[in-house]
Amino acid sequence: MKKSALALALAMSALAATASAAPVAEDTTETADTAAAEEAVFDNAKESKSVVYEDAKLFDDNRHSDQQFAVTARYFHPKLMAKVKSDDIQKYYTSSKVDLVDTLNIDDKSSAPELIFSYRNMKLDYIHFSTDGSANLSDEPIKVNDYEFNGNAKTDLDFDYLKFDVTNPLYHAPNFHVDWSYGITAMHWNAKVKGDATVRKSGQVAYNEHRSKASASLGSNLSAHASIAGLPLGSYGHIFDSELGLSYFPADNVDIQAGYRIIDLKVDHDDDYGQFKLDGPWAGVRVWF
Secondary structure, three states: OOHHHHHHOOOOOOEHHHHHOOHHHHHHHHHHHHHHHHHHHHHHHHHHHHHHHHHHOOOOHHHOOOOOOOEEEEEEEEEEEEEEEOOOEEOOOOOEEEHHHHOOOEEOOOOEEOOOOOEEEEEEEEEEEEEEEEEOOOOOOEEOOOOOEEEEEEEEEEEEEEEEEEEEEEEEEEEEEEEEEEEEEEEEEEEEEEEEEEEOOOOOOEEEEEEEOOOOEEEOOOEEEEEEEEEOOOEEEEEEEEEEEEEEEEEEEEEEEEEEEEEEEEEEEEEEEEEEEEEEEEEEEEEEE
């Protein structure tokens, strides 16, 4: 019952008592007692609300409801998987499926620094993954269209991942909550292959060259969290980003995190496809302001 409605009801009761010829002094006492009781009811309600709020603050982000900005620095150590299937690309002339990591002898494990900026319910996540490799293709030639690449090759691969999303509550309880989010993700993959190669066309030596081009652009104190984001594209492929994590709060505005993350991108076109995947553990620190 709202305070105004309760006060009106009590006032009507006081008038009824006055109409029955009760003494004025008794009316004054009754009204004072009623006001005190009413104030006590609202004090108790306010105290109960405060207790619920304090309990809710124990769960991760609600704990910092008065701090709207956070910066997270992570160390992501994923394993790389990169595969291509195309009738225009063949290995040993027998297969159109090429594992770029194995063929180019690329180091499939490397560090990927990550920065996350959060403001209220908005988050900007940036990851940079970089690795390299060195291979001799003389024993394992690759055929692209009518050209055969056969020689030493050094590969430098850079992958940038940028994601912006907005989170909204779906279900919240004192120690558990479910949120949904929407956003946009941008990716850029740049691979440079350098080295001397013998180039053959239609089985004949055409010329020798120093090749350096291959690129593609792609657009309490402990809590646990799990998230999955992505977009299934049907026959065109998919993009998924999911993680599991734990957070430990040694101080009111700092938490130490650790978990596991998977970023999986696949693009299909007719019988051709390209797949790029990073998955591995991460650890980091988040600071609230």
